[in-house]
Structures are given as structure tokens and as C-alpha cells.
Amino acid sequence: MRKQLSVAVMVLVGTGILLAQKQATPQADGQKIREHVKYLSSDLLEGRGTGQKGGDEAAEYIATQFKDYGLKPAGENGTYFQDVPMVGIKTQPETTFSLVPADGKSLALKMADDFVTSDETQAPSVDIDAPIVFVGYGITAPEYKWDDYKGYDLKGKVALLFVNEPISQDPKFFKGKALTYYGRWTYKFEETARRGALATLIIHRTDLASYGWDVVRNSWGGELSRLKLDTTPKLEAASWIHLEVAKKLAAMSGHDLDRLFQEAQSRDFKPVELPVRVKAHVVSSVRPFSSRNVLAMLEGSDTKRKAEAVLYTAHYDHFGIDKAKPAGNNIYHGAIDNGTGCGILLEMARVWSETKPAPPRSILFAAVTAEEQGLLGSEYLGKHVAALPVQPILDLNYDALAPIGIPEEVEVSGVERTTFYPAVDKIAKKFDLTIKPDAHPEAGHYYRSDHFSLSRVGIPSFSTGEGLKFKGHDLAWGEAQAKDYVDNRYHKPADAFQEGWDFAGLAVMVNFGYALGEAAATQVAPIHWLPGDEFERAGQK
Numbered sequence: 001m002r003k004q005l006s007v008a009v010m011v012l013v014g015t016g017i018l019l020a021q022k023q024a025t026p027q028a029d030g031q032k033i034r035e036h037v038k039y040l041s042s043d044l045l046e047g048r049g050t051g052q053k054g055g056d057e058a059a060e061y062i063a064t065q066f067k068d069y070g071l072k073p074a075g076e077n078g079t080y081f082q083d084v085p086m087v088g089i090k091t092q093p094e095t096t097f098s099l100v101p102a103d104g105k106s107l108a109l110k111m112a113d114d115f116v117t118s119d120e121t122q123a124p125s126v127d128i129d130a131p132i133v134f135v136g137y138g139i140t141a142p143e144y145k146w147d148d149y150k151g152y153d154l155k156g157k158v159a160l161l162f163v164n165e166p167i168s169q170d171p172k173f174f175k176g177k178a179l180t181y182y183g184r185w186t187y188k189f190e191e192t193a194r195r196g197a198l199a200t201l202i203i204h205r206t207d208l209a210s211y212g213w214d215v216v217r218n219s220w221g222g223e224l225s226r227l228k229l230d231t232t233p234k235l236e237a238a239s240w241i242h243l244e245v246a247k248k249l250a251a252m253s254g255h256d257l258d259r260l261f262q263e264a265q266s267r268d269f270k271p272v273e274l275p276v277r278v279k280a281h282v283v284s285s286v287r288p289f290s291s292r293n294v295l296a297m298l299e300g301s302d303t304k305r306k307a308e309a310v311l312y313t314a315h316y317d318h319f320g321i322d323k324a325k326p327a328g329n330n331i332y333h334g335a336i337d338n339g340t341g342c343g344i345l346l347e348m349a350r351v352w353s354e355t356k357p358a359p360p361r362s363i364l365f366a367a368v369t370a371e372e373q374g375l376l377g378s379e380y381l382g383k384h385v386a387a388l389p390v391q392p393i394l395d396l397n398y399d400a401l402a403p404i405g406i407p408e409e410v411e412v413s414g415v416e417r418t419t420f421y422p423a424v425d426k427i428a429k430k431f432d433l434t435i436k437p438d439a440h441p442e443a444g445h446y447y448r449s450d451h452f453s454l455s456r457v458g459i460p461s462f463s464t465g466e467g468l469k470f471k472g473h474d475l476a477w478g479e480a481q482a483k484d485y486v487d488n489r490y491h492k493p494a495d496a497f498q499e500g501w502d503f504a505g506l507a508v509m510v511n512f513g514y515a516l517g518e519a520a521a522t523q524v525a526p527i528h529w530l531p532g533d534e535f536e537r538a539g540q541k
């Protein structure tokens with residue numbers, strides 16, 4: 001206890017906080033994080049599946065903790081919960097899909113081997129008979145002076161396009177080799193739907209997608225969860241086609257696929273109408289269900305600024321229990337992914353609840369659901385941000401942090417794109433943490449975690465994680481730990497709690513995140529995206 005206090009004082013002096021006005025900064029306790037992670041990843045919670053009993057129990061547990069800390073409910077109707085209406089959609093085997101040329105033989109495609117598809121409109125069945133238009137990458141990005149459509153109207157058409165984005169080594173053009181959101185498949189479906197397309201066919205190329213056809217096939221083969229239909233435009237057939245099918249389709253149209261790919265690299269590219277139609281009958285099972293985000297807040301102390309908040313997020317869901325597999329090895333415990341993020345979020349909430357006085361701005365905590373289903377809980381939170389009791393000015397997200405010792409590096413990728421970076425840099429130095437740049441910017445990790453759902457509605461957001469260098473170990477050790485996790489435990493039942501884990505490092509991550517939140521909740525200067533950033537326009541809305 002005494003040791004903790006002296007550390008607290010050192011931190012206080014270091015950060016130049018006014019000692020006279022403020023009690024000692026409360027400190028995070030690794031033991032408490034351990035208990036949360038152990039419980040949330042236990043067999044009792046059955047892998048916290050979205051729409052499953054264990055997931056609902058995890059939400060209850062988190063709400064109970066928030067209440068115990070004396071935090072105010074920030075959900076709907078004075079509760080800690082925000083209902084997230086969803087549907088489970090599975091494309092049925094009677095679905096048919098064929099390519100029909102203006103003249104010549106049509107080509108019937110085989111589901112799973114040749115194509116995968118999902119009806120985003122959530123209808124039990126749809127029939128499509130529409131012409132195909134090749135739209136290059138299907139990107140409109142004014143900040144890079146890029147527009148593949150040139151005013152072309154996709155209404156009633158089927159869009160054919162490549163995943164990823166124009167090849168670039170120039171950091172000012174689609175961020176060089178780093179992937180921007182324009183390159184993600186989710187953007188392709190959203191943009192073509194906004195432009196009125198009935199269906200979209202993404203051409204799969206292993207090099208462009210950075211994963212093989214088997215990944216596409218597996219992830220689209222089962223039931224997919226989506227948010228219940230809202231006003232966002234949707235496709236009747238959001239599809240991927242195998243590269244060999246795309247080659248045949250190009251040949252049927254009198255084109256060469258490699259040639260089309262080359263043409264798509266140019267700013268002068270214009271959509272190419274192909275003399276081939278898609279004829280499809282898409283049958284889906286549609287199962288409505290709902291899950292919940294869990295929200296709590298600490299009210300700010302400044303009457304003028306307490307309507308603004310620093311938001312902390314972590315997803316609590318994982319893959320649940322797979323009853324088709326033999327008992328004993330069918331629970332996806334999700335101890336690291338994302339029991340650890342929840343443990344951090346809860347300990348962060350406890351520490352903030354003991355902060356006297358509260359900071360000028362409010363502090364908001366959100367444990368979100370259905371991340372593993374495609375960031376759905378956070379998407380719902382982002383889309384309904386105006387309904388929250390306070391408006392987030394920054395989101396700090398936590399997703400899968402290894403409890404393996406004291407970190408000497410942090411990953412805060414994305415914050416360098418905002419005006420908050422200098423503050424983060426300063427605080428990292430005080431914590432003796434080296435900021436580690438994103439090791440694989442081409443993989444687009446930034447777009448694959450919950451903070452992204454807040455970014456896309458304009459809120460500066462990033463995830464905070466450890467790097468690979470831990471105290472008392474060399475970098476190779478950290479790399480080996482990360483590799484072992486990815487190879488043997490990531491998204492597998494084996495991501496289970498280990499008694500030997502050391503949670504002291506996660507307590508450091510809480511203290512670091514607290515200091516970031518404190519700076520953001522106190523500083524006068526607004527936090528926004530830097531000029532020219534892909535999220536800048538969303539932030540100005």
C-alpha cells in the first residue's frame with residue numbers, strides 16, 4: 001500500500017498535476033484485473049457468445065461492477081444497457097448464381113467453391129437479374145483526388161471490383177503501402193450499396209486480400225450476424241468470387257482480367273459495362289435476436305464541459321460455445337481476446353470512480369458486444385452516439401493484451417493522425433514506454449477493432465496495446481510469445497486463463513490509459529483528426 005502511494009506521488013509530480021487541488025491518483029491493481037479475466041473466461045460463461053447465455057451473463061457481470069463502483073448508468077431508460085438489435089443470416093444451399101453472357105453459354109457457379117454471398121437486405125429470398133459493371137477498385141476518395149465512378153450510376157447494376165486500393169509507395173497517396181479503409185472489403189460493399197448497386201462481386205486475389213479463398217469460404221459459410229436493418233443502403237447479394245471465376249467472366253466479356261487490373265491503377269479509369277448479367281436466386285434464413293452494450297459514466301466536474309466525455313471501450317463478446325463439437329473442448333474462452341480488455345476496462349472504471357474531484361469532462365465506459373461478428377456492438381454505439389447522455393471526444397479501446405509482464409513499449413496506432421498525439425507522446429515518456437509503430441500497416445489492423453466504429457463517425461479513436469518488448473526479456477522473447485498466441489490460441493478454445501499469468505503489466509496499461517484520459521478530460525484544446533485524414537470529414541459533421 002505504502003509502495004503504491006509513493007509511486008502515485010512520483011507520477012503526480014512527473015505529470016505536473018496540481019497537488020493542492022487533487023487527491024493522490026488512485027492506482028490500478030493487477031490482482032483485480034486477474035479476477036475479472038479469470039471469471040469472464042471461465043467455463044461458467046461459456047465463451048461469452050453473442051446472443052448466447054454466457055454473453056448475456058458477462059454483460060450482467062460488467063454492469064454489476066459498474067454499479068458497485070458507484071458509476072452512473074449511461075444506457076437506455078436509466079439502465080446500464082443499450083439494446084443492440086441484430087439478425088443472424090445464413091445463405092441457404094438452394095441459392096443459385098450464374099453468369100449469363102449476351103450470347104453464348106451461361107456459367108452456373110458453385111456456392112463456396114466459386115462464390116460466397118449474403119443478402120444484406122435481410123429478406124428470406126431475392127431474385128437478381130442485372131448487368132455487370134467493372135468499377136476498378138470501386139473507390140471515391142476526394143482527399144486523394146481519386147474517383148473510380150466518374151458519375152456512373154450503379155442503380156440496378158451489379159458492381160464488379162478488386163479488393164484493396166491503388167498500388168502506392170507514396171505516403172501521401174492512399175498512405176503508401178499502408179491499407180486505408182478504402183481498401184477494405186467492408187468499404188466496397190458500403191460504397192456500392194450507397195450508389196444503388198443491387199449486388200457486388202469482389203474479385204478475390206490472395207495477394208490483395210492478404211488471405212486465401214479458404215478464409216473467405218469459411219467466414220461466409222456459416223451464419224453471419226448483422227445489425228437489424230436501419231436506413232443504411234444494403235446489397236441483395238454482397239459477394240466474393242474466386243479469381244478463376246473472375247478470369248472466366250472477363251474472358252466471356254471479351255476482356256482480360258490482368259489488363260482490367262492494370263487499367264484500375266489509373267486516375268483516368270472509367271467504369272466498364274460488361275455484356276454479361278448476373279442471374280441469382282438468393283435464399284437466406286433470417287433469425288432476429290438482440291444483445292447489449294454495457295454503459296456507465298462518471299460525471300465531469302465542470303458544468304461547461306461535462307457534456308463532453310472521454311470514452312473507454314472494450315468488447316466483452318467472444319465465440320461462445322460450439323455445441324457441434326465434443327464437450328470438454330468446445331468453449332471459446334477468450335481469456336486474452338477479450339477478457340483482458342474487459343479486465344482493463346473494469347479496473348479503469350474502478351480507478352476513475354475513486355478519483356476526487358472528477359475531471360472537468362465526463363468519463364464514459366462502454367463494454368460492447370458482437371465485435372467478433374464484425375464490430376457490430378460498437379457500430380451500433382457509433383450510429384447512436386447522439387442518444388448518449390454525454391458526447392465522446394476521444395475513444396481509447398482495449399482489445400486482447402497479453403498478461404505476460406511489464407511492457408516497455410506501447411502501440412497506439414492511429415493517434416498520430418490526431419491532434420492528441422503530442423500528449424500521448426509526453427505521457428508515454430513519463431511511463432518509460434516507447435511508442436511502437438504499427439508493424440504491419442498494410443494489413444489494416446486499424447480497421448479491425450472497435451475504435452474504428454467511433455472513428456468513422458468522426459471521433460478520434462485508437463486502441464492502446466503493449467508492444468513486444470517486456471521488462472527482463474529481449475524482443476525475440478516477446479515476438480515468440482505473440483507468435484505462439486497467434487498460432488496456437490487466437491480464436492481457438494485454447495485462449496484460456498493461465499494461473500501463471502502476470503497482471504502487473506496490465507495494471508501499468510490501466511495507469512497509462514488513465515493518464516491519457518485525464519489529459520483528454522482536462523485539456524482545453526479540442527482533439528480532432530489532422531487535416532486531410534480520411535476521417536476528417538466525418539469529424540466535421
Ligand SMILES: [Zn+2]
Nearest residue numbers: 337338372491
Ligand atoms: Zn477476436
